[in-house]
Amino acid sequence: MAWPLSCTLSLLTLIILQSTPSPVAAQNSGNISVGQSLTAKINGTSWLSPSKHFAFGFHRLPNRGDLFLLAIWYANIPDTIVWHANDGNPVPRGSSVKITANEGLVLTDPQGTNLWNTSSELIGDGGWVSYGFMNDTGNFALKRSSNSIPVWQSFDHPTDTLLPGQSLEVDGSINSRLSETNYTTGRFQYHLTEDGIMALNTRDLSTGYLYSAYYISDPGNPGQTQRYVYNESGYMYILRKDGSVHNMLPDGYTPSQDQYQRLILSSDGILIWYSASKASISDGWFRFQVLPENMCIGSSPANLGVGICGSNNLCILGDNKRPMCERAQGYSLIDPNVQYGGCKPDFKLQNCEDYADRSMNGEYSLVQLQNTDFVNNDYERVDSRSEADCKDSCLKDCFCAAASFSLYGSNSGGWKKAPLFNGKKDSSVNYNFFWIKVRSVNMSNDPLNPFVTVTPNGKMTTPIKVLFGSSVSVNLLLLVAIGFGLYFIYHKKKLKKSNEGQRKTLREYSHVHYFSYQELNEATYGFKEELGRGAFGVVYKGMVSGGGPSIYVAVKKLDRISSDTDKEFKTEVNVIGQTHHKNLVQLVGFCKEGDQRLLVYEYMSNGSLADYLFGDMRPSWVDRVQIAQGTATGLLYLHEECSTQIIHCDIKPQNILLDEYHNARISDFGLAKLLVLNQTHTNTAIRGTKGYVAPEWFRNKPVTVKVDVYSFGVLLLEIICCRKSVCMELVEEEAAVLTDWAFDCYLSNKLDVLVNDDMEALKDMIRLKRFVMVALWCIQEDPSLRPTMRTVTQMLDGLAESTTDDIDQQIKEELCGTKGVLGYQELNEATYGFKEELGRGAFGVVYKGMIRGGGPSICVAVKKLDRVSSDTAKEFKTEVNVIGQTHHKNLVQLVGFCKEGDQRLLVYEYMSNAIRGTKGYVAPEWFRNKPVTVKVDVFGVLLLEIICCQKSVCMELVEEEAVILTDWAFDCYLSNKQDLLVNDDMEALKDIIRLKRFVMVALWCIQEDPSLRPTM
Structure with missing residues (x-):
């Protein structure tokens, strides 16, 4: 009987389906053929072992956003990873892994860059990889044939x-x-x-x-x-x-x-x-x-490094037999997020100068710790007759950071040097006594009299004991005497006695001295020689005696005393008095007498960086590199190495001073904002100087140390180029704003133009490129995209990659939009042979085109760069990274790019609406291809013109800082100089409340972000 045709076709179809391995079938067998790949994405697929015990693929990391780890894990227990690739470095969403014949496993990022592969680890006599195999043992292997040994396997690389x-x-x-x-x-x-x-x-x-x-x-x-x-x-x-x-x-x-x-x-x-x-x-x-069983006690050989918990940290065995770290008294974690990273002292480290006198006066004390030791940290073994003898000898030695004493054997002990390594706390440690040295003074109570004696365990000092231990009658007489004394001090000599007390205390415990106004008047010869002027006062040159030879000083005399100014004064004394670093200006002393507020600093013989950079002679490239690195190191100290984290808030060349060797020294802490160690941000009024102020100041966003990073980026560009951040007198209009100009020059590989053919810098091209790239990274609009100052210092020193490795992960998702990498032929067709020209810039011609972005066709503007040298793929990709991450105020959305041969093209969204309005009054969203709303009319430039009777841009003004009205208004409002803003208009000044309100409304209206502007 003949089979119906339909049955015959069904049978053939079944045979074909059974003979053709589907991806699921291949996956269930554990075999993965050459050419197969996986992509990092949420709910992505993986390659399973035959019994589905193990999985190979991209494991999404918890709490790490869109980052994935190429790994092997238990399929039924996915949180347990047993192997990982790429040295444990995660990759962004869109990355892929593929099995290839000649390289085996190949891991690439979303742009196709090879991040890791097994080619250098393949074994055997050559040939090709045929397939991969995910074994039920958890071993992923690459093989040439079914009966051959693996040419690579994860078990060989645990x-x-x-x-x-x-x-x-x-x-x-x-x-x-x-x-x-x-x-x-x-x-x-x-x-x-x-x-x-x-x-x-x-x-x-x-x-x-x-x-x-x-x-x-x-x-x-x-x-x-x-x-x-x-x-x-x-x-x-x-x-x-x-x-x-x-x-x-x-x-x-x-x-x-x-x-x-x-x-x-x-x-x-x-x-x-x-x-x-x-x-x-x-x-x-x-x-x-x-x-x-107990990692903390372990063995005790001589070479243990810093120990399990790092320096100045104690290892304690937890209930689960895993080590825990406990800070010694007087110490805190270097990084609050890393308990094994070591600790730093919360007090100023001991100084051996006049140490014996200061220690005997009670500046340092010993705190006893139970069952504690720092192994192999002794620098001196001592034979002591008693506990008191051991303690006394350690207190007298400025190098002794801790001491131990045992009654067993020969009554011997040891002195420990700082930092303290291999700390442990365990019942098996049987010293009779162990002490750690701490400072007996609290440096954080009163900003102007910070040295208040502290006694351990809250015990009363001896005078108090005597007072309460005496008879009642004596106590009454003492209280009456004290009452009369206080009355007399308050009404007759309050200020003088207070100042003398401050002077005595400060001189006894610190390098910061208290000066009387008369002393500083004489030291400056009646405030005769002016060194410069700041936002809050004038700086004069003087000479004081520090108990030895006379030294030159810079005396800053604050004017316009108000609650704000007094607050600035206290901040500066409190902050600088606690900082000690080679790249910070040292505070010598201060004066607070009546309404007088003066600060006395080291005198810097080479003046400010502004004078040095913008003078007639260009500084050498070597000097500029040294200054940039020194400034970065000083900021790193403020951000990460002080006991209290400090945001400077006003980094600019005028606040970087140079010593006799042209070392950079950061000055002017008047705007500094302090953070306690467990804070990451603060909210405060706008501070800083125009041109250096980070965008978050204007957007009511939390202010972090990243505002200093932004300011440093602008400063670094000024150091590189030896020119001001804004220079309106330049003939080339596109070069007026340095950040814009640097961006364009870097993009077109014209660093020779950026440094004005500085041959010394151009001969150091690798460092020059790195410095420019670091600067552009620092001035990102989004604070989270800026590096930390630690990363900046490492990059400036050439110890870390610049931006490529950090920004590569985000190119397609945040930069390349719908299309990413585009072919030259594709763009040639999209622009009809580069036919319709939209305009010409300094570095190329822009053409109109049409491309398909996975959906409807979209209009684009294609910028074809000319005179571009042949860069490597890595260099061009870095340029694209910088563009995408900068969020530049004059750039629209970047759609994609092309790097093919010598061709370099950038593809932007086409702005379908022409910019409407008049220069100086146009809202930023016109330039950014963002939706235009009624907020373009809520633009406060007109209100400022009405207030000031001045045009928004007035180039003929003598005062350079007043040329741009919006900037000038901001400066005047910040420094409370409304009289200058309205040119001493007495009628307006008599209505000062309304005037202030109008200026504040105008500044509110000119926020860059439309959502932050008020409605009409």
Whole structure:
């Protein structure tokens, strides 16, 4: 009987479907053919092992936004990662991994840049990779054929975990991750030595140097060790060449095939064996062994590095047998987010100058700690007759940071030097006494009299004890005498006595001196020689005696005393008095007498950076590099290395002074904002100088240290170019605003134009490019996109990559919009052969075009750069990164770019609406291709003109700072100089409340962000 045609076709179809492996079938078998790939995305797919025990793919990191880790994990326990690629560095959404024939696994970012591959690790005699295989053991392998050994496998390149079926050869190791959420290599290593010992060591992160082991297994058999084996049955042992084994599992433990097992070196240096029931995954992991039992006490060889918890930090064993870190009294974490990162003192470090006298006067004291020691930190062993003798000798020695004393044996003890390493606190530490030295004064109470004596444990001082220990009659007489004394002081000599008390206290405990007004009047010869003028006063040159030879000083005399000015004065004394750094101007002293407020600084013989940069002679490139690096280092100190974090708020060349060696010294802390250590931002009124003020000041957003980073970016460009940030007298209009000009020059690779053919700088082209790139990164509109000053200093010193690695992740999503990388032919067709010209700029011609962005066609403006040298792919990509991240006020949305041969093209959104309005009155959104609303009319320029009777731009004015009315109004409002703004219009000044309100409304109306402007 003949088969119906439909049945025949159905059978053929079934045969074809069964003979053609589908992606699901290939995935279920564990095999992945060459050419297959995975993409990092939310709810993305992965390559599973045949029994679906393990998965290979992109694992989304929790609390890290759109960052993914290329990894292997338990398919049923996805939060447990057992292996990761790319040195633990995450990649952005849109990245992909692909199996290729010649390189094996290839990891690329969204732009196609190769981030990591296995090509250099392939073994064998050549040939091609045929397929990949995700094994049920958790091992991902690349193979040439089904019966060949792998040419690469993840088991040969372990990270922080060992799985059954895995082994380590001699000198093989696993390394901890940096933290629970940071998978880059951490501080601890577990490895097999040539002597057959498994050892746990701390390692130096920068060099990889291994310190002495804090745990070792039983003695091995030197020369006889073959490998460390964790077999598929779950047994773990050291295999020797004679076939014998040394068991490494806990006594009495028998592994089971019904359980998942793994060994991990945790981020805090603990080796942990885990097991979990395959049938009851929800029960989680069971921890059946931890080594060492007590990491904090461990062994005590001489070479332990800084210890488990870092310097000045104590290691304590937690309830879960994992180490915890406890700060010593008087110390706080360097980084509040890293408990193993070490601690810094909360007090000013001891100075050996006149130390003995100061220590005997009670400036330092010893605080007793129980069951505590800092191992191998002694610099002196001492024989003491008693506890008091040991304490007294340590207090008298300026290098002694801590001391120990034991009644056992010979009554001996040790002095510890700072910083204190390998701290531990445990009941096994049996010193009778251990003390740590702290300062007995509190430097944070009263800004103008900050040195108030503090006694440990809240105990009363001796005079108070005497007072209350005397008879009642004596006490009454004392109280009456004190009352009359206070009355007399208050009514007769209040100011003088207060000043003398401050002077005595400050001279006794600090380098900051109190001066009388008469002393400073004489020191400056009646305030005769003026050095300069600031926002709040005039600076004069003077000479004072510091108890030795006379020294030159700069005396800042504050004028217009008001509550604001007095606040600035207290801030500056409080801040500078606590800072000590080679790149900060040292405060010598101050005067607060009646209405007089004066600050006395070191005298800087080479004046300000503004005078040096903008003078007739251009400074050498070497000097400018040194000044930039010094300024960055000073800011890093203020932001991260002070006991109280400081935001300077007014970084500009006028506030950078130069000493006799042209070292940069940051000055003028009058606007400084202090943050306590657990704060990250503050809210305050607008501060700073126009041209250097970060955008967040105007947007009612939290102010962080990133406002200083922005100002430093502008300053760095001025240092590079030896010109002011705004220079209206230049012939080239496009060069008037330095930040815009630098952006254009960098984009078109015209750094010679930027530095005005400075041959010294051009011969150092690599550093010049890096400096410009750093500056552009610093002036990002979004504070979160700016680097920290630590990163800036590292980049300026050439110790870190500039912006490429940090910004690459965001190119397609935040920069390239709908299209990304475009071909030259595609753009040639889109513009009909570059036919319709829209305009010409300094660096190329702009053409109108039409491209398809995955949906309807859109109009674009294609900028074709001319005279562009042949850059590498990395360099051009960096340029594109800078454009996309800068959010420049005169740029519209970047759609994509083209780099093909010598061709460099940038594709922007086409502005369909012509800009309407008159120059000087046009709202910013006209330039940004944003929706135009009624807020374009709410633009306060007209109101300012009405208030001031002045045009919005008036080039003929003598005062350069008053040329642009909006900037001038901002400056006048900031410094409370409304009289200057209205040119002493008495009628307006008599109505000062209304005047202030009108100016404030005008400034509110000219916010760059339309949503921040008021309605009419």
